[in-house]
Amino acid sequence: MGAIARAGGRPGVSVGVPPVAAGEAGSIGAVHGVGLDLLDIARLERALERRPGLAGRLFTDGERAHAATRARPGQHLAARFCAKEAVAKALGMRTWSWRDVEVVGGGADVGLWLHGAVGERARELGVTVTISLTHERAVAGAVAVAA
Secondary structure (H helix, E strand, C coil), X not given: CCEEECECCCCCCCXXXXXXXXXXXXCCCCCCEEEEEEEEHHHHHHHHHHCCCHHHHHCCHHHHHHHHCCCCHHHHHHHHHHHHHHHHHHXXXXXXXXXXXXXXXXXXXXXXXXXXXXXXXXHHHCCCEEEXXXXXXXXXXXXXXXX
């Protein structure tokens, strides 16, 4: 699953780019940075159980709503957590808010919105960010490429 996002606000309000098919001409330019993150899904599920407010600090309302429609919400939240980490790494972020990176949709329709300091950094660098999410029974992961 991959998507490109430009720094901007909410869908329909500011700048956004719909998902781009893998291999589409012009989808990736010169690479600025790459980020990769993996996470044990059960570890995140345990943390969310122990700290009820944690989900609200890490994930947007939309991310939590999307995950809630799935058989195992923690699996989908873990992939989104990894995407946030991977995006921050690809952009070289030192300080940022978890909710500055918002993964929208899922499957072939996954997308990405960058807000706050993360959106400002992407604009400053003049890059778009492509993400790929994955998960299986025990592990979730994401890769982000800023180009």
